Amino acid sequence: MIKTITILGGEGKADKAEEVQRIDLNMGDVVSIVGPTGSGKTTLINDIELFADGDTPTKRRILINGERPPSVYRDDPSRNPIALITQHTNFLSDLPVRVFLGTHARIRCADGSRADALVAQTLAFANQLTGEPVIPDSRMTELSGGQTRALLIADAAIICNTPIVLLDEVENAGIHRTRALELLRQYRKIFIFVTHDPRIALLSDFRIVMRSGCITRVIHTDAAERTFALTVGCLDDALSRLRDKIRFGKHLEKTDFTELERFTPEREAAFL
Amino acid sequence: MKLVICAGSATTGKTSVLRHVARKLVATGHHLAFLKIDVQYADEDEVFAREFAIPTRKVYSGELCPDHCSVLVLGDALKWAGEAGADILVVETAGLCLRCAPYVDGGLGLMVMEATSGMNLPRKVGPMLSLADIAVVTKIDLVSQAEREVFRARIMEAAPSVRVREVNALYGIGIDPLVDLVLQTPDAPERLLLRGNPPVGTCTICVGKKEIGWQSHFGVVRALDNQNFYRGE
Numbered sequence: 001m002i003k004t005i006t007i008l009g010g011e012g013k014a015d016k017a018e019e020v021q022r023i024d025l026n027m028g029d030v031v032s033i034v035g036p037t038g039s040g041k042t043t044l045i046n047d048i049e050l051f052a053d054g055d056t057p058t059k060r061r062i063l064i065n066g067e068r069p070p071s072v073y074r075d076d077p078s079r080n081p082i083a084l085i086t087q088h089t090n091f092l093s094d095l096p097v098r099v100f101l102g103t104h105a106r107i108r109c110a111d112g113s114r115a116d117a118l119v120a121q122t123l124a125f126a127n128q129l130t131g132e133p134v135i136p137d138s139r140m141t142e143l144s145g146g147q148t149r150a151l152l153i154a155d156a157a158i159i160c161n162t163p164i165v166l167l168d169e170v171e172n173a174g175i176h177r178t179r180a181l182e183l184l185r186q187y188r189k190i191f192i193f194v195t196h197d198p199r200i201a202l203l204s205d206f207r208i209v210m211r212s213g214c215i216t217r218v219i220h221t222d223a224a225e226r227t228f229a230l231t232v233g234c235l236d237d238a239l240s241r242l243r244d245k246i247r248f249g250k251h252l253e254k255t256d257f258t259e260l261e262r263f264t265p266e267r268e269a270a271f272l
Numbered sequence: 273m274k275l276v277i278c279a280g281s282a283t284t285g286k287t288s289v290l291r292h293v294a295r296k297l298v299a300t301g302h303h304l305a306f307l308k309i310d311v312q313y314a315d316e317d318e319v320f321a322r323e324f325a326i327p328t329r330k331v332y333s334g335e336l337c338p339d340h341c342s343v344l345v346l347g348d349a350l351k352w353a354g355e356a357g358a359d360i361l362v363v364e365t366a367g368l369c370l371r372c373a374p375y376v377d378g379g380l381g382l383m384v385m386e387a388t389s390g391m392n393l394p395r396k397v398g399p400m401l402s403l404a405d406i407a408v409v410t411k412i413d414l415v416s417q418a419e420r421e422v423f424r425a426r427i428m429e430a431a432p433s434v435r436v437r438e439v440n441a442l443y444g445i446g447i448d449p450l451v452d453l454v455l456q457t458p459d460a461p462e463r464l465l466l467r468g469n470p471p472v473g474t475c476t477i478c479v480g481k482k483e484i485g486w487q488s489h490f491g492v493v494r495a496l497d498n499q500n501f502y503r504g505e
Contacts, residue, residue, distance in 0.1 A: 046413070050440060055443070077420040082417075086413070088414065091416065093419055100422060103422050104418045104421055104422050152416050152418070155417075156416075
């Protein structure tokens with residue numbers, strides 16, 4: 001049973017020791033990793049996924065429940081408690097979606113009779129995040145970028161059902177990311193998002209700040225920031241509606257912006 | 273002399289995996305020799321010589337298939353490695369033909385394949401996989417967790433007795449168990465035999481003569497130090 005992951009700091013670029021030397025993540029935590037491009041965010045989640053033990057270039061160490069993780073986590077992927085979805089994670093398999101998910105479900109659950117139910121749940125989850133539903137008979141490689149990402153997330157949450165899920169820049173995936181966050185929140189796991197998206201960052205319990213390959217700060221989302229989260233959410237929803245109007249071949253009108261106009265800096269201050 | 277034979281299609285990451293293995297073995301005081309067998313181009317011998325300062329060689333199989341070439345030159349190569357002061361000979365071979373495999377009895381057979389190569393690959397590569405001691409899966413960072421698991425299941429289905437090891441050859445993570453396997457390998461026996469049955473054919477290897485060393489074969493053969501030559505009536 002996984003209760004905590006601990007990140008023990010190593011060194012960043014130019015062998016500089018990290019400012020933050022220890023971070024503990026508890027079961028149920030939703031955490032974001034933020035920082036400019038090239039600051040080492042992806043490297044950090046790779047370290048977590050590899051159970052770094054001072055043997056990656058960053059020299060970081062990852063502990064599970066306060067101890068060195070058992071080697072079986074690395075030896076057998078189906079015992080690995082971490083699912084990682086990176087920006088370049090893709091499906092390369094040309095198997096039909098149904099066959100692939102079915103095979104994966106049978107590997108993961110000892111009780112083969114549950115496999116079909118898991119596949120159905122996974123497809124239902126994925127289809128809530130995509131514009132056009134995934135057709136179970138299409139080949140994995142035929143899926144769009146958004147459908148692929150949606151299916152990866154759904155597979156990680158439902159079939160892998162790993163206690164730890166790492167998601168790299170899910171906002172770039174072209175999926176309904178707020179819905180994804182809502183759905184994922186229903187599962188009790190440790191979620192780690194690498195993100196540039198203020199909405200995802202503010203919905204996290206805390207965020208890890210990266211600079212020049214180092215973890216420089218850990219910022220907990222405080223009460224004031226949680227209020228901003230509402231504003232950010234409204235702005236984001238307004239933008240999503242505009243995006244959807246464009247997507248579905250409609251014209252934008254002045255009325256589409258009435259809500260957005262409330263969010264000039266002065267008005268935003270007044271609104272809060 | 274321990275003998276390690278590593279096979280796998282081109283660009284699967286054989287050299288990356290072996291470099292990490294070699295680094296760890298050299299660091300713990302083992303004496304390695306490295307032989308690369310390829311069809312027409314290879315520079316891995318220079319890479320290994322430069323990086324680890326160990327005796328290295330390469331041999332181009334040219335008109336011969338690389339596995340066939342390996343059978344002919346391996347006897348000489350073990351002798352060369354012994355004279356060069358090595359206690360482990362690592363052979364990297366292209367292994368292009370999927371009807372036979374270069375592994376020998378008493379040596380470690382290591383097969384490298386990439387996770388990106390498609391779910392049916394384990395079913396396609398035949399004895400190169402099924403006769404290996406361990407299948408090393410590389411490029412795992414490019415595919416999803418789901419695909420890694422399905423790929424592994426496909427390997428185990430095609431070759432139930434072969435161990436499977438996923439590695440990150442970029443960082444060298446997951447390499448330690450391979451190093452342990454090399455160290456557990458006994459010294460190669462005096463009379464070396466190809467592990468599997470060669471395919472149907474008309475050359476002495478292809479008709480089933482399994483003994484290692486060109487001295488046991490006739491027709492067009494080659495030694496490590498020679499180009500192809502004819503032996504026989």
